[in-house]
Amino acid sequence: MLEPEQAPRQESGVIGWLRHNLFGSIFDSVLTILALLFLIALLPPIFEWLFVNATWSGADRSVCATVAQGGTQPDGWSGACWAYVGDYFQQFMYGTYPMDQRWRPSLVAALFVILLAPLLIPKVPHKGWNALALFVVFPIIAAILLLGGVFGLPFVETAMWGGLMVTLIISFVGIAVSLPFGILLALGRRSKMPVIKMLCVAFIELIRGVPLITVLFMASVMLPLFLPAGWTIDKLLRALVGVSIFASAYMAEVIRGGLQAVPKGQYEGADSLGLSYWQKMRLVVMPQAIKLVIPGIVNTFIGMFKDTSLVSIISMYDLLGIVKKSFSDPTWVSPVTSLTGLVFAGTVFWLFCFGMSRYSGFMERHLDTGHKR
Structure with missing residues (x-):
């Protein structure tokens, strides 16, 4: 018996993937080229507005406004105000x-993630007890923590x-x-x-x-x-x-x-x-x-x-x-x-x-x- 030969390069690897998914026919190739041109025209200005020209720190509106608008940015500037x-x-x-009580909703969020994660993973056992804790016990604990008024927690x-x-x-x-x-x-x-x-x-x-x-x-x-x-x-x-x-x-x-x-x-x-x-x-x-x-x-x-x-x-x-x-x-x-x-x-x-x-x-x-x- 002859040893199996490797698949042709145009049918495997990156080239094969591109051929089958993006350039499988003339119509697919045209659509791929148009999509790439659209992304090239759209993504750079968005990326520039979101990150390159964005303002990341500051105390008030002056850092996010141009000089003509009463700020410190040069005229014609445009970027996100993070x-x-x-x-x-x-x-x-x-x-x-x-402010001094925001640890309570943060604790509730942490408990929610801890109880939800095992329920979403199929291989973790004891799903029944996990569901009981998440849908019965957790809402009671969350209500007590968020509302307060008991156990010394301010309402x-x-x-x-x-x-x-x-x-x-x-x-x-x-x-x-x-x-x-x-x-x-x-x-x-x-x-x-x-x-x-x-x-x-x-x-x-x-x-x-x-x-x-x-x-x-x-x-x-x-x-x-x-x-x-x-x-x-x-x-x-x-x-x-x-x-x-x-x-x-x-x-x-x-x-x-x-x-x-x-x-x-x-x-x-x-x-x-x-x-x-x-x-x-x-x-x-x-x-x-x-x-x-x-x-x-x-x-x-x-x-x-x-x-x-x-x-x-x-x-x-x-x-x-x-x-x-x-x-x-x-x-x-x-x-x-x-x-x-x-x-x-x-x-x-x-x-x-x-x-x-x-x-x-x-x-x-x-x-x-x-x-x-």
Whole structure:
């Protein structure tokens, strides 16, 4: 037998990759060249504005404004004002949370990362205990640390919370609540009991038929009108309820799509084993349905994470709200301040959303055991 020969150079290595992915045909080559020209024309000015001409330190707007605008930069200068971001960074993260107490949200964030990381790694054991600690024990500890008023911790009202902290709190609660409630709503919509099915369909269609800003407005303005005199509900709690209800309705439809994609034979096989309805759903049907709709679930999570910026309608300031609020500070008013703040907020949102998207892809590949070619 002859020894196997090496693949031709044009079919392997860097040359092969370029040929197959970028220059596989005349049309592909034209698109590749146009894309490269577009990037060459676009990226250098952006890089120059973000880093080369940027101002990295300073105490006020003078370092980010030209001489004609009352600053120290030469006329015609244009660059990002990262000095402003550095000055406001603490507020972007914590809002107006007291300076001497900001170790508390930092500790909560550290606990969240410590509990979340093992849950996201498939090979780490004891997932049940880990989930119990993250979704049951952690919220109690976080509420005690953030609110205070007990164990000698000063009380900090939620009106002082803001920035990325509020964005993450609303997102975490929305995700933790919407998934189980969405599953129950999806099961209820497919139920054979007319009353249960009608109630679930009415809830889903009602919530999906109105924008989130309307739900938040109703939770903030209309809900207190139905409470007894003297009763009130915290603004943050209203936002949590509104976002959770809204996300649950969308999650229900995503889960229902997964349930409909599970072959009928799986239902019949579970029935033939004598499993009860809840055993059939928990052990056979639901794991397959959730695996099939991971992209839809993560897409809902990403949309909800970005929609937290709408809580400004009820005077809660998340990351984007704090950034926009800082534009009115005369100390840092300049032509590039607002754009720099929006770029910073957009980058933070993108990092979180991209991270969720990449983890979604990882889980799809990890769980794709029954459909591999």
